[in-house]
Amino acid sequence: MADTRHNEHGTGERKGPLSRFTILDASRVRAGPTAVRLFADMGARVIKLEIPPGAPGGDDMIGGRDHNRADYENLHRNKESLTLNMKTPEGVKILHELVSRADVFIENYRPDVKHRLGIGPDALRAINPRLVYASISGFGQDGPYAGWPGFDSIAQGMGGLMSVTGKPGEGPMRVGIPLADLCAGHFCAMGILTALLEREASGEGQWVQTSLLEAQIAMLDFQAAQWLVDRKIPEQTGNEHPLTVPTGVFATSDGYLNIAAIGQTMWKRLCEALEVPHLVDEPGMGSDPERVRNRDKVNAAIEAALRTRTTAEWTERLLKAGVPCGPIHRIDQVFADPQVKHLGVAWPMQHAELGDVALVGQPMRFSRYPRDLPPQPAPLQGANTDDILRELGYSAAQVDELRAAYIV
Template sequence: MPTTQTPATETIRKGPLSRFTILDATRVRAGPTAIRTFADLGARVIKLEIPPGAPGGDDMIGGRDHNRADYENLHRNKESLTLNMKEPQGREILHRLVAQADVFIENYRPDVKYRLGIGPDELRAINPRLVYASISGFGQDGPYASWPGFDSIAQGMGGLMSVTGKPEDGPMRVGIPIADLCAGHFCAQAIMAALLERDSTGEGQWVQTSLLEAQIAMLDFQAAQWLIDRKIPKATGNEHPLTVPTGVFQTRDGHINLAAIGQNMWRRLCEALDVPHLVQEPGFGSDPERVQNRARVNAAVGEVLRTRTTAEWTERLLKAGVPCGPIHTVDRMFDDPQVRHLGMARPMHHPELGDIEVVGLPMQFSRHPRGEGPMKPAPNQGDQTDAILADLGYGCEQIAQLRARFVI
């Protein structure tokens, strides 16, 4: 059965996943992103960190001091246990934790877990119900398995950079670590699927994903253009490759995003812009024709959009049923009334930083409201080490000896 052990110094957080315990041996971003979902949904997450003074160090993005905002946002709602898994006594502690856990996740290079003796076979021999999850750069085997994984490398190799940016500017990286983030989200989905399957079989399993696989999956229709139509998609900047006019247009006081997809939407747009004659303009009669005459269409639409403000056009176009919206900077986005209504900025009290906010989980549950229970700040390194070991039966003298030998 899933563990129901209560931490010695913690109160069980409410949430739909509060019955699960997860051991998080990941670093950098993809793995912590996967497990943040579970932590936000109430699971007990124990983050395994290399002890101070032990070789190896901690590969946190920016570290706690260099990029505190990122660290707090990525690692909230977790506990921290310092543990040197290279030492036999460290692995013994890990084995005790595994016996009670539901999930173990790692994102080492594929061979590292076997050298440490913590591979899926070893840990699942201790607890057959364990779901073992792995994230890598390029897969657990194959010609690139040993390559170090990094987000921008996966963006390039996964095809995304070839379809991003303006054609004249060459390949362009997306402004967020999308390969890392999507690998994390896909891994979370795989873990949840394995936990559901375990309910019927009684056994866990090994689930895997990689930055490269996640990035390719996110290409979606761009990948389908090649796989099915044998068409190599190209970069089209802010515009949609298959429908026009869709993209960013200048207004009298800024810019607006427009998405007039299909013939009905094109007709509504022309009427809202007071240029109904464009519907009958030669070369403008269908999406394929407008794609062929992209520059002419955009010039005709853009000329009209520059005559009013973004707010005026947004109100007018939405009333006509044409999808559109302003383009916010991050500060203005969080100040948007709909974003405030959705509660995407979650309040959190931090003992050093005071009252701050972090990005909320983009999910709503009718029986587990998003604001249920306070958010917990990201732990300092080893904050819960003594309490976790005490729960496992270690006495104060044993804990002191383990710390002196850099096992914890």
């Protein structure tokens, strides 16, 4: 499809390493839009498919423009919006026309819905065999839980994360971000990129699948390996690392400090920097396994020393000694941090309604594609409908008829 997006000078295409690809985004809520955001930020043309206003089944889920404007802008920047009712034959016909020209179609319906609508992977890849069809579900495309609705907190619980998060004895704890959603989105994006690379050799697309449950379990990493390999069930350890001590959050004279003294060498450096060298060979502290068994004793001794100076003083002193450490920031302090400012993590954006704001940039850099263009604000619902349909050959009168019938 021709790309109608413009740069800040009003002419030409928005460039990026993925600008040759067109993505059709039929996903909702967070996991799917997170996957698609990567492509949009990297220059791909992303067309967000939304239920037309007034049509049954409108989208009122989390992430809607009126629900949380900051979230919506951050999640849907750099995209176009086409309203399309895919529950109608006319809507499916338009979708087929788009699919014939697209590279990727992504959805996160319940597994049976896409097949019922006639927009499953077999149906769409029959139109365009090069299409990469991507699906994100809660629990997989088949199996005993395939029909369950998938939400982040449920996946965090069923995927084991909540059992190892929080302090011992205080019950399961959800982490403060939608980790299962976000990771499912990132894994889906990696799957799509892999399929696009494979297509260069085979000439064919394929169906890429992931789920919140699988993504969450994959993120357990070493905690899962403790069970799979050693048959050890990991427990909650709060802010502390389950396998190395002292590693965690410690109080100082004016706040808190994160310390990661992993291994015997770091333990010796830490004790010397804290001016408690006698702890190095203290009974019950002389090795990693001993410190893990006596973590309360070790942590109490370390914190007693740390309470004598401020967080800033200890940070400077420990880093000079080669001990990994750092302060614990609130979100406002994160973006005020000089290193964060240097990295340009906050991506400045000019918005007609919100003014000068910033979004969270992608944590990747490319030497030949500097991030020199500001992000484009998230589109209003259906903002690009007329232009996209005109590209497909529809007249203004035909678009008016489709809109009157709640098809677009």
